[in-house]
Amino acid sequence: MERAIDTQLEELKKTILLMGGHVEKSLMLVTTALLAKDITMFGEVHEIEKRINEDHVLVDSMCMNVIAKQGPVAKDLRLILSVIKINNDLERMGDQAVNISYSGKDYLGRKPIVSQLGDIEKMSEIAGRMVKGSLDCFVRGDTEQAKKILMMDDEIDALKAKVFLDATAHMKLHPEDVEAGLDLILIARNLERLGDHATNIAEDVIFAITGRDVRHGGKFG
């Protein structure tokens, strides 16, 4: 027999997935804009952020309603608490995409440092896979995939370190490019943070399913 709470939890999942879809689109747009040197696309990122912010408020209020009306315990409660955190992470990801759009717009207004965009593209591609992957494992309740997300974060961190080093070396040799180098560093940092948030989501999924808190070096599997 279906419980009333199941319908509400399904609604909650659907809403968070829609929100995640907005975040994915936002990340995709901001990177495409940067690589295609199409400043107009940055405006779309801001439009999507508004929707992400609306989702953010909506999801919190849905969670509060389910808790107040259904008095969930155990696995149901863990799922809702995870959604509250995932909601938070997705909203921050939306902010990161907007930050990238600002730095990206600045960067495109300057003399480009062409050699660097390859790494930014790779980082963005990994971040996109992490966002999508973390939401997939949330929907499917797949802790194995969640563990893979945690490992992808290392790749993105390594690329960020590379962008930092390369950009710094370039800035020292070409001080006239200091602003452009700084834009790239900030973009790389935002992409790294996007990856961190996807990692948080993966950790929350593991908690929702297994009840184990794997944050801060908690053991898993």
Place this chain on the structure above:
Amino acid sequence: MERAIDTQLEELKKTILLMGGHVEKSLMLVTTALLAKDITMFGEVHEIEKRINEDHVLVDSMCMNVIAKQGPVAKDLRLILSVIKINNDLERMGDQAVNISYSGKDYLGRKPIVSQLGDIEKMSEIAGRMVKGSLDCFVRGDTEQAKKILMMDDEIDALKAKVFLDATAHMKLHPEDVEAGLDLILIARNLERLGDHATNIAEDVIFAITGRDVRHGGKFG
């Protein structure tokens, strides 16, 4: 008559305040280390972060217990949901302090750009007041003070913009100082983020007390 939930909510408040105290101490230490050029103090920041991470896990598990056992509604539930978010923000603040310790240690190993530390000191001082203030308004349920925190965030943002501009100008004139300038920029960015998290806490306090969601431009007062 005292309700069982009141005792648990008081415990929760106490724990989050202790955690907030750790965050305040961490921020104070990292700035003092930077200004006093005392690298050993950075180690203490890492010790405190471990405690903050323990608090983080503990608070979440306390929140889950209160919800599961007491079935809170209305104001009690709003308080608990706010604590879940405040917990998250405080943990991130601990991370920011650790980030500052890394950039700070790098910075102290280089030829200093003396003129810049004044603004970093001011930012840190405002961030400290914001952390303390946001926790005070949480304990006292003071929405007026919460509104003041939201305004202090503008000050810290303006200082960050100044550090960015000054450091960039310096780096262009003195390319040998590119790394040092970048350290300062990253420290300023982390302090700005600390301010953002204190702002989040203030918004959560307003929600806990009034039930109004003032995030993303929601109106208040």
